[in-house]
Amino acid sequence: MTTDPILDVRGVRKIYEGQKRNVEAIRDLTFSLGSNELACIVGPSGAGKTTLLKCIAGLLAVTEGEIVLEGQQITEPPRGMAVVFQEYGRSLFPWMTVRQNVELPLKEKKLPKAERKRLVDEALSAVGLADVTGAHPWQLSGGMQQRVAIARAVAYQPHMLLMDEPFAAVDAQTRAELEDLVRNLWERLGVTVLFVTHDIDEAVYLGQRVIVLSMAPTVVLADVAVDLPAERDQLHTRSLPRFAELRAQVYELVQRAKHGQRPEQEGAGRTASVAPSAPEV
């Protein structure tokens, strides 16, 4: 599964320096993603998921350790990475139409006009929005707005796609559709996806791997391989016995994380028996 790692998170530590006291959000995170992998990160609220994602996106500087994308250490938002934020309503430019929103990053990449048009059209039809390109984001439903954000990410042609709880704010029906959309785009585009979520079902359904984080200061609690068939659909995959087992396994891990369990406090054997740890580099 992991060939050459495209993303390498090595010994990352993040301390927020306040005026009175410092808060250690992430203690020591190490994992890597292979090319064209789809990994989910789950953890209880306050597990520093968003902090980690911002560090990987190059929006926050790490305190220790390093994050390497395609051989380049990340110090600022890298080329070849796109991010889909949870707050779709705040991440799209409200003064631009859907088309302009998707096209803006491509203009910045200095792509020729015809190329831009092709990419925008392809991306918008891939997310099923080919007929609302002239609308403004606020004229669309929440799910459609998130589709626009996904189209913008897809048109950007990233090698690495970060998604920060992208479907936390949409209704269940829309959510299921968007999950299938992500699987579908991932299979078609050959992009590596890191999907942060607090929803255990979603993590198991989407991922090839589920990385479970501890409470802050965060470490990797477990790295669970999801050995479900590659062909997944909402009805059948979710009713497989194996899905239920994996779901229960991850659920238990997240519960333990909530109660403050950390790998170094536990017997090393127990964590290891639950899941093989991440491939170390």
Place this chain on the structure above:
Amino acid sequence: MNPLGIARRLLMVLGLPVALFAVWWVATINSTSFFFPPLRDILGVFGDTWLSGRLLADVVPSLIRLLAGYLIALVLGVSVGVAVGSSPTLRAFVEPVLEFFRAIPPPVLVPILILFAGIGNGMKVLVIVSGCIWPILLNTVEGVRGIDDVLRDTGRCYRLGPAARLRHLVLRGASPQIAAGARQALSIGIILMVISEMFAASNGLGFTIIQFQRSFAIPQMWSGIILLGLIGILLAFVFRLVESRALAWYRGLRMSQRGDG
């Protein structure tokens, strides 16, 4: 819109002005007071006073000075406002000074500005700039500060360059507040246009109205005041037209948010 709707809107817009003019007309119809001549006399001299020559000789120069001062204030206010709003350090450094200058009524600066800038057009434009710039600047600072963090992060993730960030993120994001400041500045600008011409001038609306007053041409003076009001309405209308086009997205966004809540 159907004809009935148009009639209704016209009634709404024109009803009160027409009523007020009617009251003025009736109340002064038999007036013998030197200072409050009948409205009939005022309107009677309006055409002769303004439309024959003075429109070009006085009204146009006034408006050009207003426009120049207003545009300079707009450019300066927005540029400095963007700089101050983008940097917390700069903001902490200059904010007390900005508040100080804003608190000074611009008319008291006129005698001082005459010392520096003489009594020509430059002084009058400077007076207008000195008053108009504050609401624009301070509102721009607030607007830039208020731009959504997620939107800023989005801009960074997609590697928008400085020019695109300024044009597509900062200026557009702050534009509702910039417009609010620009609207306040417009009425301040009209006031200062008149005041700057009352001190030392050889033409202009303010100058002419003062001349009429000093030469006891009272109906002409009143007609000048009415003209000022009309210019104010016209400029506000033009402003609204521009604003409603530039901020159509903002109205839509607000309405959709209200719909959700």
